Amino acid sequence: MSVVVLKKTPAPAKHPPAQVVPLPVAAKSGQWAQKSLAWIVSSVLPPLVVLFVLLAIWQIAFSGPDAGLPTPTKVWAESSELILDPFFVYGSQDIGLGWRVLTSLERVAYGFGLAAVAGVLMGAVIGQSALMMRGFDPIFQVLRTVPPLAWLPISLAAFMDSRPSAIFVIFITAIWPIIINTAAGVRAIPQDYRNVAAVLRLNQIEFFWKIMVPSAAPYIFSGLRIGVGLSWLAIVAAEMLTGGVGIGFFIWDAWNSSRLTDIIVALIYIGVTGFVLDRLVGWIGSVVSRGTAS
Amino acid sequence: MTMAPTKYLHIDRISKTFTNGSKVTEVLQDIRLTIDKGEFVSIIGHSGCGKSTLLNLIAGLTDVTTGALKLEGREVNAPGPERAVVFQNHSLLPWLTVYDNVKLAVSKVFSGTKTRAERHDWIMQNLDLVQMIHAADKRPGEISGGMRQRVGIARALSMEPKVLLLDEPFGALDALTRAHLQDAVMDIHARLGNTMIMITHDVDEAVLLADRIVMMTNGPAATIGEVLEVAIPRPRDRIALASHPDYVRAREAVLRFLYERHRFVEAAE
Ligand SMILES: Nc1ncnc2c1ncn2[C@@H]1O[C@H](COP(=O)(O)OP(=O)(O)O)[C@@H](O)[C@H]1O
Ligand SMILES: [Mg+2]
Numbered sequence: 001m002s003v004v005v006l007k008k009t010p011a012p013a014k015h016p017p018a019q020v021v022p023l024p025v026a027a028k029s030g031q032w033a034q035k036s037l038a039w040i041v042s043s044v045l046p047p048l049v050v051l052f053v054l055l056a057i058w059q060i061a062f063s064g065p066d067a068g069l070p071t072p073t074k075v076w077a078e079s080s081e082l083i084l085d086p087f088f089v090y091g092s093q094d095i096g097l098g099w100r101v102l103t104s105l106e107r108v109a110y111g112f113g114l115a116a117v118a119g120v121l122m123g124a125v126i127g128q129s130a131l132m133m134r135g136f137d138p139i140f141q142v143l144r145t146v147p148p149l150a151w152l153p154i155s156l157a158a159f160m161d162s163r164p165s166a167i168f169v170i171f172i173t174a175i176w177p178i179i180i181n182t183a184a185g186v187r188a189i190p191q192d193y194r195n196v197a198a199v200l201r202l203n204q205i206e207f208f209w210k211i212m213v214p215s216a217a218p219y220i221f222s223g224l225r226i227g228v229g230l231s232w233l234a235i236v237a238a239e240m241l242t243g244g245v246g247i248g249f250f251i252w253d254a255w256n257s258s259r260l261t262d263i264i265v266a267l268i269y270i271g272v273t274g275f276v277l278d279r280l281v282g283w284i285g286s287v288v289s290r291g292t293a294s
Numbered sequence: 295m296t297m298a299p300t301k302y303l304h305i306d307r308i309s310k311t312f313t314n315g316s317k318v319t320e321v322l323q324d325i326r327l328t329i330d331k332g333e334f335v336s337i338i339g340h341s342g343c344g345k346s347t348l349l350n351l352i353a354g355l356t357d358v359t360t361g362a363l364k365l366e367g368r369e370v371n372a373p374g375p376e377r378a379v380v381f382q383n384h385s386l387l388p389w390l391t392v393y394d395n396v397k398l399a400v401s402k403v404f405s406g407t408k409t410r411a412e413r414h415d416w417i418m419q420n421l422d423l424v425q426m427i428h429a430a431d432k433r434p435g436e437i438s439g440g441m442r443q444r445v446g447i448a449r450a451l452s453m454e455p456k457v458l459l460l461d462e463p464f465g466a467l468d469a470l471t472r473a474h475l476q477d478a479v480m481d482i483h484a485r486l487g488n489t490m491i492m493i494t495h496d497v498d499e500a501v502l503l504a505d506r507i508v509m510m511t512n513g514p515a516a517t518i519g520e521v522l523e524v525a526i527p528r529p530r531d532r533i534a535l536a537s538h539p540d541y542v543r544a545r546e547a548v549l550r551f552l553y554e555r556h557r558f559v560e561a562a563e
C-alpha cells in the first residue's frame with residue numbers, strides 16, 4: 001500500500017478573528033507566545049475554573065459533622081497515595097489503581113474486541129439486505145437499551161463461569177451500536193461504488209475490504225466509539241462477577257469495606273480512562289476515514 | 295481500416311420493464327442494434343427516455359426483461375471488465391488516490407497475467423493516456439471535475455475493455471473542459487480502436503465523435519427512432535468541422551429528430 005500524503009489546506013475557521021494580534025509591531029515569536037497563551041486562556045482555564053468551583057461547593061456542602069459523603073480534603077487526606085502512586089505493588093491484592101485500570105482494560109479489550117469484530121461482520125451482512133434490516137433493526141434497538149447489570153444473571157446462567165461471563169457482559173453491552181451503525185453505513189454505500197465493484201467483478205471478500213469498510217468507515221467508527229464507551233461502562237458490572245484486581249471490583253470491594261474516599265478516587269480513574277478511550281477511538285476513526293468524506 | 299466482422303455487439307429485441315411493488319414501468323421496448331468492432335456509437339435522446347437504462351443493460355448492471363444481448367456471440371448477463379463503464383459522476387473511490395483508483399481495476403483484471411512491475415507500467419500508461427500522471431498521488435477530492443472524468447476514463451481503459459461504455463461522461467463539465475475531453479476521447483479512439491458507446495444529450499458532441507448516432511424516442515416504452523450515419527472522415531477537427539456540409543447536415547438531422555418529431559414533453563404521470 002502506498003503511503004498517502006494528505007495536503008489539506010487548513011480550514012479558515014481555525015483562525016478566528018478574535019485571535020488576531022492587535023499590535024502590528026509584534027515579533028513572530030511574540031505572536032506565537034501570545035497565541036499559545038490565548039489557547040490556554042480559552043481552552044484550559046475554563047474547565048479548571050469550573051472544577052475548582054465544583055470542588056469548593058462540594059467541600060462546603062459536606063463540611064457538616066454528619067455529612068454522608070467525604071469532602072475533597074478528606075479524600076486527599078485518606079486516599080492521596082492512590083492518586084499519587086498509580087503503580088505500587090504491596091501484595092497480590094494490594095496494587096495501585098493504574099495496575100487495576102490496566103487489568104480492567106485487558107478485560108474490556110477482549111469483550112470490546114470481540115464485539116467489534118462480530119458487530120462489524122453482522123452489520124455488514126444485515127446491511128446488505130433491506131429486508132434483513134427491517135427485520136433486525138427494531139430488535140437491536142430494543143436490546144441496545146438493556147443495561148449491563150441486567151445481562152449479568154443471563155450471562156452467568158449461560159456460561160456458569162465468571163470469567164467468560166464478565167467478558168460476555170462487556171461484549172453484549174457494546175455490540176448493538178456497532179451492528180446498527182455498520183448496517184446503516186453499508187446501506188449508505190452509494191450505488192456508484194457498487195457498480196464499480198460489479199464491473200470489476202470484486203468477490204465478497206474484496207468488496208468487504210476495498211469498498212464496504214472504507215465507504216462505511218465513518219459509520220463503523222461512530223458505532224465503535226459508542227461501543228467502547230458502553231463496554232467501559234460495563235466494567236463495574238462485569239467485575240462484580242469476577243472479583244480479582246480490576247478497577248470495577250475495587251469499587252465493589254471498597255463499598256463492602258466502607259472506604260468511600262477510595263471509591264471517589266477510583267471514579268476519577270474510570271472517568272479519565274473512559275474519556276481517553278473515547279478520544280482514542282474517535283481519533284483512529286478520523287484518521288481511517290479521512291478520505292471517505294470528500 | 296479493414297472492416298471488422300459484423301455483429302460484434304448484438305442487441306436483439308430487448309425490452310426493459312421495472313417492477314416496483316405494484317408499479318410497473320416499461321422503460322425500453324424492442325431495441326435492436328448491431329455495433330461493429332471499433333465503432334463509435336453515440337446514443338442521444340431526451341432526459342428520462344431510458345439511455346442510462348440501455349447502457350446499464352449492455353454493461354450487465356441491469357437484467358433485460360425480454361430479448362438478448364450478445365458480445366462476440368456470447369450472451370451478456372452479468373457485469374464484467376470487458377464492458378467497462380465511465381459513469382456520469384466519475385464514481386472514483388474518494389479514499390483512494392488517482393493511482394490507487396486505477397490500480398484497483400488493474401490489480402483485479404490483470405492479477406494473473408501481468409507481473410507487479412508490468413501492472414505499475416500499465417497503470418502509468420493509462421494515466422498518461424489521459425494526461426493525469428501529474429496528479430497520480432492526489433485524491434479525487436483534490437482535483438477538478440474534468441480531471442476526475444479523465445481518471446474515470448483511464449480506469450475504464452485500464453481494464454482493456456472490448457466495449458467502452460460512457461454515460462454522459464462530460465455532462466457536468468463546462469464547455470471548454472468538455473471540448474478538451476472530447477478531443478482526448480477521439481484521440482484515444484483513434485489510437486486504440488476501441489468499440490465505444492457514449493450517451494450524450496449534446497448534439498454537437500454526438501456528431502463530432504460518432505460514426506453512428508442512435509436517436510431514441512421519448513419514454514415510456516422508448517425505442518430507437520432513427521440511426522444516423524456520420525460519414526465524416528477522421529481525424530476530425532472541431533474548427534474545420536463547424537462549416538463542413540456533412541457536419542451541418544448531420545447536426546440538423548439530429549436537431550430535427552429531437553425538437554420536431556420527438557419534442558420533449560414533461561411526462562404527465
Ligand atoms: N431502478 C429503476 N426502477 C424504476 N424505474 C427506473 C429505474 N431506473 C430507471 N427508471 C426509470 O426509467 C426511465 C429512464 O431512466 P434513465 O435510463 O435513467 O433515463 P436517461 O438516462 O435517458 O435520462 C425513467 O423514467 C426512470 O424513472
Ligand atoms: Mg442518464
